[in-house]
Amino acid sequence: MRLQDGRTLACLELGDPAGPPVLYFHGYPGLRLEARVAAAAAARLGLRLLALDRPGFGQSTFQPGRTIGGWAADVAAVADQLSLGRFSIIGISGGGPYALACAALLSHRLARVALVCPLAPLDVADGKAGMLRQDRALLGLAAHAPPLARGVVHILVRWMRGDVERYLRFMMAGMLSPDRDLFADPDYRSLVLASTAEALRQGGRGPAWELTLMARPWDLRLQDVAMPVSLWQGLADQILPAAMARHLAAALPACSARFLPEEGHLSLVVRHIGEVLAELQS
Numbered sequence: 400m401r402l403q404d405g406r407t408l409a410c411l412e413l414g415d416p417a418g419p420p421v422l423y424f425h426g427y428p429g430l431r432l433e434a435r436v437a438a439a440a441a442a443r444l445g446l447r448l449l450a451l452d453r454p455g456f457g458q459s460t461f462q463p464g465r466t467i468g469g470w471a472a473d474v475a476a477v478a479d480q481l482s483l484g485r486f487s488i489i490g491i492s493g494g495g496p497y498a499l500a501c502a503a504l505l506s507h508r509l510a511r512v513a514l515v516c517p518l519a520p521l522d523v524a525d526g527k528a529g530m531l532r533q534d535r536a537l538l539g540l541a542a543h544a545p546p547l548a549r550g551v552v553h554i555l556v557r558w559m560r561g562d563v564e565r566y567l568r569f570m571m572a573g574m575l576s577p578d579r580d581l582f583a584d585p586d587y588r589s590l591v592l593a594s595t596a597e598a599l600r601q602g603g604r605g606p607a608w609e610l611t612l613m614a615r616p617w618d619l620r621l622q623d624v625a626m627p628v629s630l631w632q633g634l635a636d637q638i639l640p641a642a643m644a645r646h647l648a649a650a651l652p653a654c655s656a657r658f659l660p661e662e663g664h665l666s667l668v669v670r671h672i673g674e675v676l677a678e679l680q681s
Contacts, residue, residue: 409458414441424494430457440673455605529640541614549607556603578663633662
């Protein structure tokens with residue numbers, strides 16, 4: 400889709416084209432192809448699932464200087480082009496902040512908002528506690544030395560694009576069950592590899608910029624999210640741990656949180672996405 404400023408936003412449509420619309424906001428580093436894990440559930444529930452690539456990822460144009468809050472204007476433009484009327488949003492992992500931005504700025508257009516293993520603001524005490532070591536280090540660098548962190552991301556992206564399998568092994572380092580077990584499924588493994596490769600097709604500018612947006616203070620206040628928000632979190636999550644989700648749930652004015660004892664970060668999405676979508680439909 401072409402926006403007024405000339406940028407393009409890529410969108411994958413799944414499920415029932417005539418069903419109630421649900422916008423899917425991908426994780427990091429990710430893009431629209433992630434939503435394929437929800438395709439069967441969306442079709443079964445009769446939902447129209449629309450997954451958008453954020454600027455600089457996949458086939459969406461890089462946007463210099465963009466912010467988390469600025470994403471709401473892009474979403475409104477997409478909704479206008481598609482004549483959506485009211486719609487729901489699901490924000491997965493790093494897509495959580497963008498779902499919250501829309502909940503704060505577009506609440507009059509939203510039916511429901513769900514956060515699944517979401518990223519919370521890191522500018523709080525122990526914001527990164529419990530994360531995998533490599534993730535904690537990169538986010539810490541992005542918070543305190545953004546230019547250096549962006550340089551590191553550019554190097555990592557060149558590495559990932561040259562050997563996606565090697566990147567996958569790096570990502571899994573230190574990862575425990577149940578998340579690690581998912582990669583024994585060749586279909587899931589293929590989806591992750593294809594999604595990562597497509598997410599990085601433009602190079603490192605998009606991921607580098609987004610990393611610093613996530614790590615530094617956001618341009619929105621959680622107390623401005625007045626509408627009800629549901630939150631789903633696995634207690635075995637090592638990527639964005641449960642303590643982060645608890646802080647986020649406590650800071651939001653109207654949040655209904657579910658904590659699943661046996662689920663990790665990835666497994667929660669794979670195994671429970673149908674339940675999340677069903678709640679958005681109700």
